[in-house]
Amino acid sequence: MPELPEVEVVRRGLERWASGRAITDVEVRHPRAVRRHTAGAADFAARLRGHRFGPARRRGKYLWLPLDDPGVCVLAHLGMSGQLLIQPAGAPDERHLRIRVTFADPAGGELRFVDQRTFGGLSLHRELVVPDSGALPDVIAHIARDPLDPLFDERAFHTALRRRRTTVKRALLDQSLISGVGNIYADEALWRARLHYERPTASLTRPRTTELLGHIRDVMNAALAAGGTSFDSLYVNVNGESGYFERSLDAYGREDEPCRRCGTPMRRRPWMNRSSYYCPRCQPPPRPRRTVPVAPGKAGTRNVSRRPGK
Numbered sequence: 001m002p003e004l005p006e007v008e009v010v011r012r013g014l015e016r017w018a019s020g021r022a023i024t025d026v027e028v029r030h031p032r033a034v035r036r037h038t039a040g041a042a043d044f045a046a047r048l049r050g051h052r053f054g055p056a057r058r059r060g061k062y063l064w065l066p067l068d069d070p071g072v073c074v075l076a077h078l079g080m081s082g083q084l085l086i087q088p089a090g091a092p093d094e095r096h097l098r099i100r101v102t103f104a105d106p107a108g109g110e111l112r113f114v115d116q117r118t119f120g121g122l123s124l125h126r127e128l129v130v131p132d133s134g135a136l137p138d139v140i141a142h143i144a145r146d147p148l149d150p151l152f153d154e155r156a157f158h159t160a161l162r163r164r165r166t167t168v169k170r171a172l173l174d175q176s177l178i179s180g181v182g183n184i185y186a187d188e189a190l191w192r193a194r195l196h197y198e199r200p201t202a203s204l205t206r207p208r209t210t211e212l213l214g215h216i217r218d219v220m221n222a223a224l225a226a227g228g229t230s231f232d233s234l235y236v237n238v239n240g241e242s243g244y245f246e247r248s249l250d251a252y253g254r255e256d257e258p259c260r261r262c263g264t265p266m267r268r269r270p271w272m273n274r275s276s277y278y279c280p281r282c283q284p285p286p287r288p289r290r291t292v293p294v295a296p297g298k299a300g301t302r303n304v305s306r307r308p309g310k
């Protein structure tokens with residue numbers, strides 16, 4: 001799955017090559033690619049024809065193009081292997097070409113959705129203005145702002161973290177708290193912040209949260225910078241599956257390799273049907289809560305760390 005930086009690279013490509021352009025035709029070559037558009041392929045094409053794409057938008061890993069038809073937008077699902085490409089008009093079709101969008105000015109190429117595994121696709125949605133959250137396609141109206149969003153509310157995020165009885169990596173992957181942080185970037189940011197993935201969020205101080213968010217932004221910006229070299233070519237996308245950023249990862253995928261900070265072999269642990277990579281020395285697991293009997297002869301324990309004055 002492409003993560004936020006990869007999706008942002010695609011967004012910038014669309015912004016440059018598709019936004020503002022008038023659509024003359026849409027050819028749906030595989031019905032699966034528009035299956036999320038329940039009115040069907042013919043309706044999808046008819047509602048795009050004659051319209052113009054507005055500025056490309058992104059929230060977390062979601063990407064959409066508003067139309068000049070007010071309140072209507074095209075949401076792109078990249079899935080596992082989806083790519084959005086700008087190709088010169090008349091260039092040979094890709095083997096897995098699913099949707100072709102032809103523009104009124106063919107000199108700028110045509111937009112193609114190519115998807116080998118057809119888990120992705122395009123669909124039309126209403127774009128809603130959600131209070132405190134901005135304009136969003138209706139189906140993703142619950143998705144929180146991402147850490148690269150200038151309007152991301154750090155204070156509210158910290159308060160929400162402290163309130164949740166959860167662990168830090170689970171919280172980072174909760175799209176209703178913070179969007180766009182996937183498994184890879186969570187492991188990278190936690191390694192940089194020297195935080196174990198099972199650390200309870202209730203134990204994070206405000207400076208710790210600020211530091212963690214700073215690392216998340218740094219990791220994402222580094223990935224964006226690495227992908228930035230192809231912006232000027234006519235080739236819009238990348239499918240984030242393997243990615244240009246892989247060789248500079250510090251934690252993810254580095255089981256048994258030495259920690260780049262202390263040399264200790266990195267570990268991998270199964271985590272929610274995925275894996276967590278961490279350094280056992282730099283990111284020690286949270287200590288189990290110490291308990292002591294409340295009073296002799298009485299059942300029950302008391303949590304020492306919560307004792308007033310501690």
Ligand SMILES: [Zn+2]
Pocket residue numbers: 259260261262263264279280281282283
């Ligand atoms: Zn280490």
